[in-house]
Amino acid sequence: MLVEAVRDGTCPAGPVQLVTSIPIIENYANVLQRHLGYSGAEASEKAWLLEQYAIEGPMPEHPRVVVGSRYIPFETESELRQAIENFADPANAARLFNEVQDDRYVLETALAGHADLLTTADVGDFARRSAIHLERDDVVLFPFSGRSLVIATPAFAAYWLRRGVVPDAAFVGDNPDEFRMRQPR
Numbered sequence: 001m002l003v004e005a006v007r008d009g010t011c012p013a014g015p016v017q018l019v020t021s022i023p024i025i026e027n028y029a030n031v032l033q034r035h036l037g038y039s040g041a042e043a044s045e046k047a048w049l050l051e052q053y054a055i056e057g058p059m060p061e062h063p064r065v066v067v068g069s070r071y072i073p074f075e076t077e078s079e080l081r082q083a084i085e086n087f088a089d090p091a092n093a094a095r096l097f098n099e100v101q102d103d104r105y106v107l108e109t110a111l112a113g114h115a116d117l118l119t120t121a122d123v124g125d126f127a128r129r130s131a132i133h134l135e136r137d138d139v140v141l142f143p144f145s146g147r148s149l150v151i152a153t154p155a156f157a158a159y160w161l162r163r164g165v166v167p168d169a170a171f172v173g174d175n176p177d178e179f180r181m182r183q184p185r
Contacts, residue, residue, distance in 0.1 A: 001158045012164040015058035019113030023105035116168035119157045126151045133182040
């Protein structure tokens, strides 16, 4: 359902815009080679389909982190750190790298692209100290620069999108009975 929504640019909840970046595409090609046995050329061809989905999305102007523009959101870690310090509490700037090592580009792209929702089967990889933990294991909130990114499993996202709901931070906040914060241990 999520792949179809990205490919079609729509779902029962409304328009769907894929936000991606060159590092994500390159990493995806690498995963296809290492884990699924694709040749380099096959992996690259499949991975660059993400660019097409992003370009063909419903937004009249492409997202800020559009692959088609050949723009990498932050060329170096120091540039990203500086951006975080400019827009957020500097005490949180270093945490991004200490907490989300392997999925750094995914998180950077979602934040830079102002995504409402990041879907991943590895929610636990993003459920670090700076994340807002909920009692449920299929979703966390990642606060950044005065807003929160919802990081959720594909099943969680598909469930709500099929019902016509974008499960963004406002939706989570408006449903406190269903999305209770986890009590500190």
